[in-house]
Amino acid sequence: MSDRKIPYKIYLNEDEMPKAWYNLRADMKNKPAPLLNPGTGQPLSAAELEPIFCKELVQQELDETTPYIAIPDEIRDFYKMYRPSPLVRAYCLEKKLGTPAKIYYKFEGNNTSGSHKLNSAIAQAYYAKQQGLKGVTTETGAGQWGTALSMACAYLELDCKVYMVKVSYEQKPFRREVMRTYGASVVPSPSETTEVGRRILAEHPGTTGSLGCAISEAVEVATANPGYRYVLGSVLNQVLLHQSVIGLESKIAMDKYGIKPDMIIGCAGGGSNLGGLIAPFMGEKLRGEADYRIIAVEPASCPSFTRGTFAYDFCDTGRICPLAKMYTLGSDFIPSPNHAGGLRFHGMSTTLSQLYHDGYMEATSVEQTSVFEAAEMFARVEGILPAPESSHAIRVAIDEAMKCKETGEEKTILFGLTGTGYFDMVAYEKYHNGEMSDEIPTDEQIAASIAKLPRI
Numbered sequence: 001m002s003d004r005k006i007p008y009k010i011y012l013n014e015d016e017m018p019k020a021w022y023n024l025r026a027d028m029k030n031k032p033a034p035l036l037n038p039g040t041g042q043p044l045s046a047a048e049l050e051p052i053f054c055k056e057l058v059q060q061e062l063d064e065t066t067p068y069i070a071i072p073d074e075i076r077d078f079y080k081m082y083r084p085s086p087l088v089r090a091y092c093l094e095k096k097l098g099t100p101a102k103i104y105y106k107f108e109g110n111n112t113s114g115s116h117k118l119n120s121a122i123a124q125a126y127y128a129k130q131q132g133l134k135g136v137t138t139e140t141g142a143g144q145w146g147t148a149l150s151m152a153c154a155y156l157e158l159d160c161k162v163y164m165v166k167v168s169y170e171q172k173p174f175r176r177e178v179m180r181t182y183g184a185s186v187v188p189s190p191s192e193t194t195e196v197g198r199r200i201l202a203e204h205p206g207t208t209g210s211l212g213c214a215i216s217e218a219v220e221v222a223t224a225n226p227g228y229r230y231v232l233g234s235v236l237n238q239v240l241l242h243q244s245v246i247g248l249e250s251k252i253a254m255d256k257y258g259i260k261p262d263m264i265i266g267c268a269g270g271g272s273n274l275g276g277l278i279a280p281f282m283g284e285k286l287r288g289e290a291d292y293r294i295i296a297v298e299p300a301s302c303p304s305f306t307r308g309t310f311a312y313d314f315c316d317t318g319r320i321c322p323l324a325k326m327y328t329l330g331s332d333f334i335p336s337p338n339h340a341g342g343l344r345f346h347g348m349s350t351t352l353s354q355l356y357h358d359g360y361m362e363a364t365s366v367e368q369t370s371v372f373e374a375a376e377m378f379a380r381v382e383g384i385l386p387a388p389e390s391s392h393a394i395r396v397a398i399d400e401a402m403k404c405k406e407t408g409e410e411k412t413i414l415f416g417l418t419g420t421g422y423f424d425m426v427a428y429e430k431y432h433n434g435e436m437s438d439e440i441p442t443d444e445q446i447a448a449s450i451a452k453l454p455r456i
Helices: 056-060 073-079 091-098 117-131 145-158 166-171 174-182 196-201 212-224 238-257 272-288 350-357 370-381 388-407 423-431 443-452
Strands: 019-021 069-072 087-089 100-106 135-140 159-165 185-189 229-230 261-269 292-301 309-313 325-328 360-367 411-418
Touching: 019 135, 019 238, 019 272, 056 238, 069 087, 069 135, 073 117, 091 100, 091 370, 091 388, 100 238, 100 388, 117 135, 117 145, 117 238, 135 212, 135 360, 145 159, 145 174, 145 212, 159 174, 159 212, 166 174, 166 185, 174 185, 185 212, 196 212, 229 292, 238 272, 238 350, 238 411, 261 272, 261 388, 272 350, 272 411, 292 388, 309 443, 325 350, 360 370, 360 388, 370 388, 370 423
Parallel strands: 100 411, 135 159, 135 229, 159 185, 261 292, 261 411, 292 360
Antiparallel strands: 019 069, 087 100, 309 325
16 A cells, blocks of 8 residues: 555544453463462462452453453443544654654553553453452552553542652652542652551662562552552553553554554563553464564663563562562662653563563663653654653664665564653753763672572
8 A cells, every 4th residue: 555545643433442452371382470479489379369459350360361351341431532542654753764664653642641551540440449449559650550540540439549659759740740630649659658668768768769669568558458459550461461452453553554564662661561562463473473573672771671580579679579470680679760760660571571581572772861862853753742661662663764774674663652751841851951861780780689589
């Protein structure tokens, strides 16, 4: 099909929205290693997980055989407020770069939370409501997940308690206030409000926090309060399942116009948006139906894939959560206070970790000054101010497009634009003022954290 017949924005109608989430694990020959009980070292049963997570979400977490799981009508109705999201042909960026590459991005920032996180937040809140719970607890890094969950809980009249990584709590006050507007309580983590928070503060005085710290606090509060459960915005299999709507819609839109991407690029922190974007494409790759080059992009300050170890580790700094086999920098690792708050988790999704380990995808890390350089270029030519997290994917998409310019190859690139950066202006200000630095952990720092991995 001629490029001239492909619109700037490809929209699906409501009837074309996915009616089921795609469970990528069903097509994996090597399944992700099971979550382990840290006390016994044995795989966790549903009964052991249910005091932490909602019952239905536990079933989704453990299901490795069902390829498609129906999306309840109530969730699809909620999705219709902002979905289907547009697949955009970046004609202006292509022209600016002078590249023969064709660049597409799936834009997930067209809702008040400003990111893809709402896709899973409404699902998890829905199952909590169906179970008759009072409320949920969670952590948030840059605040997109906390914002999304507060919106979903307000809609379903659930209480929402958010532990926000301290550095983001201080850097992004407006996102914090959006959460409070939707009725959530927001506490900077680590805090004095929990036993594990007090312990972390004693061990790391003056720490700016991490997602691992915030997870520990949120889990403690959930398990200590009857009628509450913990929900997580990334990493878990259930979250990647819900986020598969991103990739499913992308594939439907591309198939509609006969477009096949050569490479798919997504930012990677815990794995939610990347796992959702690549899901149906990776499924084809696993089944031998098609091939794609899939690239995970992570910050150089928190390089789980590129410098981590594939091993069992705690998902939280307080070491109270289950053990997961993943690419990890060690649960004791606290990254520098960079501005990509949503990419500050020490580990990676077990599903994506297994796929990376088996060679189905690749990974690269980028420094934040180069990320903001790409973000600024994108904003000026495409008219959207991207989130710092999303801009990691933009950086590599631009780099790959420039390689095509050098070789003359007309490759088709798809990347995930996970959200907007309108609450990240402190970061943009520091970049513009020349105050942004590239802090990269040393081999010694990573080795010291890896040395504390549990012996499994």
